[in-house]
Amino acid sequence: MKKSIILFCLCTSAFYYSQVGIGTTNPQAVLHVDGAKDNAVTGAPTATQAANDFVVTSTGNVGIGNVDPQRSLDVDAKNQSLRVRNLIRQVPMSYDILTRDIATSDVVATSYSYTEAVTVAAGASATVTVPATVNIATGLFIVKSINGCNRAMITSFVYNGLSLGYVSGVARDKIGNPTIAPIPTSANTSGTWSVTFSNVTNCADGGTGTQFDFTVVKPTADSYTITNNGNIAKTYQLTVSRL
Known part of the structure; x- marks a missing residue:
């Protein structure tokens, strides 16, 4: 009975502190989904391999197309447009537009008027x-x-x-x-x-x-x-x- 309790505690500890990989046995974050299942079993994935990955880090950052997100949402758009459907349309008196910094790729709200x-x-x-x-x-x-x-x-x-x-x-x-x-x-x-x-x-x-x-x-x-x-x-x- 004592051995069973110790084993249970060890397994519980491993569960709480382990990383979860889906499609990969080598997760790089708390949650790591390898869409194409093409990552290597050791080491960090290459940029090509990471292009189809989705990760959530321990700090809550979400990466799409990269495994080391530096923002709350860090997306590699692969030189394509992003699509957002069914947005509500509003015409307020004062409003912002989203702009992208060429140097950092950061997207920020910029006042248009x-x-x-x-x-x-x-x-x-x-x-x-x-x-x-x-x-x-x-x-x-x-x-x-x-x-x-x-x-x-x-x-x-x-x-x-x-x-x-x-x-x-x-x-x-x-x-x-x-x-x-x-x-x-x-x-x-x-x-x-x-x-x-x-x-x-x-x-x-x-x-x-x-x-x-x-x-x-x-x-x-x-x-x-x-x-x-x-x-x-x-x-x-x-x-x-x-x-």
Whole structure:
């Protein structure tokens, strides 16, 4: 009986600390599946042999196509695309894209755009600061607003750091008229752009021909200050996105 207990303990210990191999007698991780059953009985498999392997390490890393995963999921795609089926489709105001680092092959979430809405009274200003995590140093800056007649104003700029350049502006059928003010010698900002839209149709909410006029400036590389030069409060949707 005593010998049986000792044998049971030894077997239990071996079970808890052993590696499991499926298709191989030479597992390289806690769980190692050799899909083609082509690994050698000793030593680490070659890159060709590992290409059909699946492993789970003691730290929880999963390797597909390699037996030494360095990330939670480490896949050797064999110069092929990856397929993910039946993803839900969403169109959020701000979203990320997945990008791959050429040097390390790491896949990370990268901000594609960021949107924030502010409501500004006539003659007042508001500042929007883009979070540092968004990190779009160069891109497109868009100002959008809708009036009481359900007509949209869309004005676009390109930017790089503190440089801000006007591209185009339209309020339905009215073309934007941009002017830029010189940057004071002591200032560390972008140029200040003023955009007007002549003869915009009056609306029932009190908006007159000046209702879409505004001024915008970048006081810092990550912020925008917009001033409502119209005669009525406006909600502006400010968006930065990658070019």
